Amino acid sequence: MPLSRRTLLTTLPASALLAVAAPLRARAATRPTTTGVADPGANPGADPGANHAALLANTVAIFAGTAESNARPETAAKLASLTSTARTRLAALDGAGPGELFKGLPLGTSDANLNTSYQYLYEIALATRAPGPAPSDLRDNVDVRRRVIDALARLHDTYYGDQSKGYYGNWFNWEIGISASVSKTLVLLEEELAAYRPGLTAAYLASMDAYLRNGKDGDVDLDSRFHTGANLADITTNRILQGAVTGDDARVVKAVADQLTVYATVDPYNPRHGVTDGFYADGSFIQHDSVAYTGSYGKVLLTRAVQTVKILEGTDYIDTATADLVAVVRGWVADGFAPLVFEGWMMEIVKGRGVSRTATGYTDVAVVVEAVVDLSGHTTGPDATALKGYVKFVRQTSKAALDPVVFVSPVSVARYADILADTSVPAADLGDAASHTAFNAMDKTVHRRPGYAFALARSSNRISKYEYMSGENLMPWFQGDGAHHLYLAGQDQTLAFGVDYYTTVSPYRLPGVTAPVETRRTIPELYGTAWYDNPERGFTSSSESQNTYVYFPRGTNTLSGGARLGTYGAVGLVLGDDAAYAAKQAGELPDDFVAYRNAVATKSWFMFDDEIVVLAAGVGDPAGRAVTTTLDSRIAAASDTVTVTGRLRDGSDWPGGDGGSGTAPGPVDWLRYADAGQGVSVGYVFLDGARDGDGGGGPRPTVALDTVTRSRRVVRTSNPDTPVTKRVFSLSVDQPAGARRLSTAHALVPNATERQLAAYEKYGRYGRGPLTVVANTTRVQAVEHRGLSILTANTFTPGTHHAGRLTIDGAASVLVRTSRDGTLSLAVSDPTTERGTVSLTLRGRWLRAVATDDGVRVRRVLGGTRIDVDTHQAHGRSLTARLR
Structure with missing residues (x-):
């Protein structure tokens, strides 16, 4: 059931939400701080004390649940998980050694360990506030709460309170991560803190403000490149909670006003505060200025947006904008998220460096589902039915059972159970089964049909080729150069994509990619650290130079985009080098900075019902290197029976070999990949319009079918050193060094049978093919x-x-x-x-x-x-x- 179409993503946010932000800032300027006393002239009838009490109660209910939600049998597993986690953290607290608060987390030089220590304290505090029908020695346990408070004091006194010794490592931990855990813990333990250590809350607020170094005077700076998109939503949510705990109404009011700016649709021709992070009119989401990021930062922003609605419920802070805010977020779900979710799996093309993590895909979508569950509770009529129907649809089509234990809120768990039990709501996607989505603002395309989804990653001088950072996504070089993912219905996508895909498939042989035959080195291999370190030339972690040339370089090509006509689409891309190579050639980068040159090609994808036609022309390398154009790569379990069959133009069958491996002895009509273990297949029809370097016969494809074993650590330094073994299929066209430019033309046919492919062959010979x-x-x-x-x-x-x-x-x-x-x-x-x-x-x-x-x-x-x-x-x- 489609959502009702209001003007969600264009004029509404700017005209409604931003209009509310201005008077909120005016209120913030006239409200006294810390006293909680209202200024009647600023907002007659407002009661800051009641507002703050509501904020605190709402926040506790979100994270700890309510007596009503926690009495439900469906939340029992969630509550057991909260308790089990807290007991594990307490055991680690008991077992800590010198220089540790928790066992195994040495402090003093690791910002990540400090951030995790604060998270563990929050998880212990949470268990003391969660109501429930079963007895618990943690619930309302004053001794446990005071242990947490004492630990907070120790961390502040020893590792956090002195800013001259802090702020090492990742800025995110100091400005967002630690503050998130601390702010929630202060809310959970508000009464105990006031009675036991009355000055600790104020000390933490002063320190959190001091660590907001990318802000302005300890507050948000909307002109800061760090205070945008999901990051701004995180920071402002933290500050809302801080204001509620301390009775600082001005802090709450300004934080709400600042956060409302995130919901305005980005106008790339007139960005507010110069910010290009956020949602665009076509449903695209960008973070870090140029990274397509719906599946990572985008879902964080979605979560924060819905939590904001829940936290502020019953207060006067955004009453006049609540309906508009909910409408905007509904638009994000329908136009930004739903096209990217296939049978419960979040597509790889919008995960940035997250593609190298071990828990993505189905886990990502669980986060989206929780947000939709809660959002449905703030809508009525057809919109509520559509959102609830989408929750059911994801549950019904996902190949992984969604366990609501992973939800943040016990209240969400109860609501989820109510939706699934509601027989009046039919399961329904938010879009049609046949659709074409042109996310041109972030250089991505999604083409869907019953039975498959095709996701294409592009890049340009507007959008990054890839994202590498913090030792994540170590071999990303070609991920934005026309790489595609073909998702087939009925398949467990963890067996087809995810971290194991990037672990076992060569980064030079991603499907759809044309790459020079060479060996590239990762950033840690090149420089011995997780970034290129050269402060004299402006290269430090998270510096603008680091972002531009190392973390997420854009392309140098202008042409990347396409048109949509109903459910059909056309996309074009001219391959180009990345910004780092261009800058290095221009003499703008240090001599020891390493940049790689790409191959060249002009490519098109034409997307129909049964076929995706792929054309490439001018394929080659100006430097004379050998070049590989990969038409497709797929993985299967090592035990699966994988075969490749086909037909040559002379009427003979594709040679058997090792499951079908080898180079074609002559021109090919079609090939078919089949994985009997998963029950899936893909056909490849070779079309006229391809030419080899000598202009005759067309290029001859090569099939490789190998068993590959690699550690998941090859794509992310913090992954477990777990070996993964897969059968890896690759279909490519290979050009030797010095070869002339060539062209290729083929059609991908998802779920193809041999009979279906033979029909293309039959018609093609007589010129009557479709x-x-x-x-x-x-x-x-x-x-x-x-x-x-x-x-x-x-x-x-x-x-x-x-x-x-x-x-x-x-x-x-x-x-x-x-x-x-x-x-x-x-x-x-x-x-x-x-x-x-x-x-x-x-x-x-x-x-x-x-x-x-x-x-x-x-x-x-x-x-x-x-x-x-x-x-x-x-x-x-x-x-x-x-x-x-």
Whole structure:
């Protein structure tokens, strides 16, 4: 059931939410601090004391549960988990050695251990506040609470309170992580702190403010590059709790106002405070200025947003904006998250460095589900039904059982059980089973059909090629160079993707990637640390130089984007080097800084129902290195039976070999990969329009089917040294050193049978196949799908380009579909995001406009119909027209 479509992601946040933020800041400026006494002139009728009491009660209820929620049998496992965790932490507290608060966490030089120590104290305090029907020696245990308070005092006195000795390591721990645990602990133990150590809360607030060094005068600075997106939501949530504990109304009011700025849709042409982090009109989410990050920081922001609604419930802080805030977050779920969740699994293309972690995918989606569960409680009517239906849909389609024990709140566990038990709510996705989502603001594309989902990762001078940081995602070099993930229905995705995929698949052979044949070294291998350390040249951890050239470098190419027409799509990409290589060539980086050069290629993906057609032209290497273009890579369990079958153009079968390994002895019609263990298959149809370096016969693909064993630590230094063994399938086209440029053309056919693939072969020989490659050069790539009556093209260079009946001026992405009644629908986008107008001509008889988007003009010209599309500041968005 779709959500009702209000203006959620464009005008609403700026006009409503930001309008509320301004008077909140005015209130903050006139409210006295620490006294809790209201200024009647600032907000008549407001009662800060009652507001603060509500904030505290709401926060305790979120994290510890309520008597009502915790009496439910469904929350028993969650409460048992809270208690078990607290007992484990107490045992570690008892067993601590010199220089430790908890056993195994030495303090004094490790910010991570200090952060974890504070988290452990919070987990102990939480168990003392959780009500429940079963007796517990931890609940309301004053001795345990005072042990926590004494430990807080010790940490402050010895390791935290002296800022001249602190703030080493990762800034996040000092400004966000530690403050999050401390702030929640202060809320949980508020009464005990006041009675037992009355000055400790104030001491911690002073220190937390002092550690907010990327802020302004110990507070948020909206112009700081560190105070954006999910990070800003975290910081402001901490400050809301701090204000509630101390009765500092001004702190709460300003924190709420600051956090409301996060919910405004990012306008890339007019960013507020220069911030490009946040959600965009097309559902994209960016953090770190240029990293596609819905599946990591995005879900953190979603959680914080919903928690904000719950924390502030019943107070007057954002009463006038609550409905708008909920509506905005509903829009995030429908347009930003749901397209990226496939059968309960979060897609890899939006996880940044998180792809190297051992617990992602299904675990990521559990976080999203909890947020949706709680969000549904703040909506009514069709919107509530849609959200609840989505919760059921994820539960129904996920291949991993969602255990609500992982939820943060016992209240959420109870609500989740109520939703699942509600027979009046049908399970339903928030989008259609057949859909195409162009996340052009973050250079990502998702194409979905019943049975599969295709996720494509791109990059440009706007969006990072990858994210590496803190020893995570050690071999990321080609993850944004057209790498794809093909998710097949019914498969446990932990067996197909996740950390084991990146562990066992060569980083040079990610599917869809063209890479030079060379060996690259990781950042720790290059420099002996987790970053490039050169303070004299501006390279320190989290410096702007580190971010730009090491952690998440952007590409140098401008063209990356595509058009969407209904449920179909076209995407183009011109491969380019990253910013570090360009800067190194320009002499802007130190001599010992290592940067790698990429291969070159011009690529297109045309996405239909049964096929994804992939074209590549100009594939090669200016430096003369050997180059590998990987058409696909998949993993299977070591015990699975994996086979590759196929047919050559001469009518002979694909050689058997070791499960089908080897290089084709001649041109190939089709190949089929099958994993009997998982019951999945993928077909590869080789199309005319491909040429080898000598212009004859087309390139001959190579199949590799190897058993690979590697440690998960090869992709992340903190992963357990656990060996993983997988059967790794790779289908590639290999060019030797010095080879001329080549082109390739093939179709991915998810869930293909041999009979289905043989049909392409049969029709292809007589020119009656559904797919025709119209053009495949570095100037224009185009495909016609006769079965769907679609002609689609990408153009890459200035000038006039011809593709079938289309003439296109300059770089563009175009889809044209003709219906049975003669109506023609078209979609156009500017994949460079830099053009003011894209013009095209449809040759043939004149067509008149039936309906057009704003900015689309149709007129008659000699020999056909001219369409001019205003793409100025469209940021890659598709504009459409219907003609007859």
